[in-house]
Amino acid sequence: MRHFTSVHDVQDLNQLLKEAFELKKDPFKYEHLGKHKTICLLFFNSSLRTRLSSQKAAKNLGMEPIVFNINDEGWKIETEFGVVMDGDKTEHIKEAAGVIGRYADIIGVRAFPGLKDRTYDYSEPIIKQFIQYSGAPVVSLESATRHPLQSFADVITIEEFKKKERPKVVLSWAPHPKALPQSVPNSFAEWVIAAGYEVVITHPKGYELDPSFTKGATIEYDQNKAFEGADFIYGKNWSSYADYGKILNTDRSWTISAEKMKLTNDAKFMHCLPVRRNMIVTDEVIDSPNSIVLDEAENRTYSAQTVFKKILENLK
Ligand code: SN0
Numbered sequence: 001m002r003h004f005t006s007v008h009d010v011q012d013l014n015q016l017l018k019e020a021f022e023l024k025k026d027p028f029k030y031e032h033l034g035k036h037k038t039i040c041l042l043f044f045n046s047s048l049r050t051r052l053s054s055q056k057a058a059k060n061l062g063m064e065p066i067v068f069n070i071n072d073e074g075w076k077i078e079t080e081f082g083v084v085m086d087g088d089k090t091e092h093i094k095e096a097a098g099v100i101g102r103y104a105d106i107i108g109v110r111a112f113p114g115l116k117d118r119t120y121d122y123s124e125p126i127i128k129q130f131i132q133y134s135g136a137p138v139v140s141l142e143s144a145t146r147h148p149l150q151s152f153a154d155v156i157t158i159e160e161f162k163k164k165e166r167p168k169v170v171l172s173w174a175p176h177p178k179a180l181p182q183s184v185p186n187s188f189a190e191w192v193i194a195a196g197y198e199v200v201i202t203h204p205k206g207y208e209l210d211p212s213f214t215k216g217a218t219i220e221y222d223q224n225k226a227f228e229g230a231d232f233i234y235g236k237n238w239s240s241y242a243d244y245g246k247i248l249n250t251d252r253s254w255t256i257s258a259e260k261m262k263l264t265n266d267a268k269f270m271h272c273l274p275v276r277r278n279m280i281v282t283d284e285v286i287d288s289p290n291s292i293v294l295d296e297a298e299n300r301t302y303s304a305q306t307v308f309k310k311i312l313e314n315l316k
Contacts, residue, residue, distance in 0.1 A: 001310040005127055005140040006148050006187070007194045013155070020156050020299075020306040027060045027305070033312050034063030040104035041067045041141065044111040044126070049273060050141045050149065053300035054108055060305055061312065066104070070096075079125055093129045101134030106311055113144035113181050115245030121145065122210070137311045139304075145210075147183045150272050151191035152303035157296045158197070158232055161268050166198055167231035168265070172223060173203030174280040175250045176237030184272050185238050186213040193217055202226035206240050206248045223254060227263040234270045235280045256281040261290065268292045 001009060010016055023029065039058045041051065051067060058065040068074065077096055078089035085092070100107055109130050113121035121144040130138045140148055158169065169192050171185055185201075190213050192199050199217040201209070208219065220226040227233065235256045240246045255278065261267060269281065269291045277283055285291065 001307070001314055003131055003138045004148060004307045004311065005124075005138070005143065006146050007151070007190050009148075010194075013194055016152070016306060016310075017156065017159060019309065020152075020302045023060075023305050023309070024299075024302045027301075030309055031060065031062045033309060034058065034061035037063045037105040037312065037315070038103060039063050039065050039106040039108060039308065040100050041065055041108040042100065042110070043067070043069045043141070044071050044109070045142075047110055047141070049297050049300050050110060053297075054141065054149075054304045056301050057304035057308055060301070061308055063106075063308065063312075079129065093126070094133050097130045097133035098135070101136040104134075104136055105315060106139060106308065107134050107136045108139040108141045109143070110141035111143055113183070113245075115179055115181065115239060118241070118244040137315070139307060139311070142183055144181065145183055146187040146190075147272070148187055148191070149300065149303045149307065150184060151187040152307070153296055153299040154188055154234070154270065154272070155191050155195050156299045156303060157270065157292060158192070158195070160295070160299075161292060162231065164231070166196060168198045168200065168229055169232045169234065170226050170230040170267075171199070171201045171217075171234045171236065172226065172254075172256060173207050174235045174237055174254050174256055175252055176247075176276055176279055177250065179239040179245050179247050180237050182209055182238045182241055185209055185236050188234060188236070189213045189217055200226045200230070204249045204251065204254065206242060207238065208242060209238070210241055224260065224263055227260055227267075230264040230267045232270055233261065233264060233267045235275070236271065237280060252279070255279060256285055258282060258284045258288070261285055261288075266290065270296055273297055
């Protein structure tokens with residue numbers, strides 16, 4: 001593996017899962033692999049789990065992590081080409097990426113979408129420019145359209161908790177006061193489809209995701225019907241893809257409640273976090289024994305560590 005930006009960078013998902021479980025059992029098995037290697041974790045946006053789990057994963061492999069909140073602490077970065085830089089942007093992404101590539105053996109980048117221009121966001125300018133101009137392997141720490149380390153951790157978690165070979169996994173839209181990216185649901189859909197689960201996506205009309213991420217999933221507009229017999233409920237809000245970046249609905253009848261969970265096959269509740277309590281999910285559900293949100297968060301270390309290990313093995 002050279003870059004990691006989506007499930008398409010994974011040659012063999014079963015093998016990757018095996019390696020993740022090996023690392024979870026014995027996190028320091030490869031503690032010398034990253035000796036004298038540097039990973040730069042670059043954040044254009046906020047983070048809790050991604051930042052901490054990536055640092056921990058890097059340290060478990062013997063790597064030195066440098067964490068840089070570029071928007072708060074760095075020069076303002078210009079990402080457009082051919083512009084006269086006479087405004088507030090000090091440094092071009094071409095030099096910034098090139099410089100970081102001289103310091104780091106691996107670069108992790110988090111850059112959310114602007115949610116204004118769909119074509120621009122879905123062309124993944126930031127992550128692509130880092131790949132092109134840094135000369136280093138690039139790991140997505142959530143890009144405009146995907147959050148692959150989260151989705152990989154989600155699949156690890158489903159594998160740990162599933163009671164049947166092919167569980168029914170339901171991705172449910174839920175209300176939120178802010179316009180959020182489609183990255184987490186896009187990415188979750190493509191990973192759980194690749195894992196071979198029965199995948200159902202439920203959301204109000206107008207919240208259809210880009211169909212290139214959901215091919216192989218069933219779209220069910222009736223949330224109650226979608227929940228019937230589910231083994232896993234994955235709650236998440238996203239803004240509209242069709243009416244790009246817009247909030248079309250804040251209907252709290254979509255909030256994941258104990259009553260809705262009763263329709264399922266004693267399903268586990270999942271969410272990538274951070275989660276807005278009593279908007280996305282009621283206190284009762286997230287505080288119930290069926291909630292596995294902390295297990296998911298714990299597995300972020302092993303999804304990151306597995307990916308960093310694959311990239312390190314490919315460096316030499
Ligand atoms: C991000 C998202 O993509 O939905 C990151 C999730 C890992 N979530 C948010 O930005 C939540 C913001 C909020 O105010 O609740």
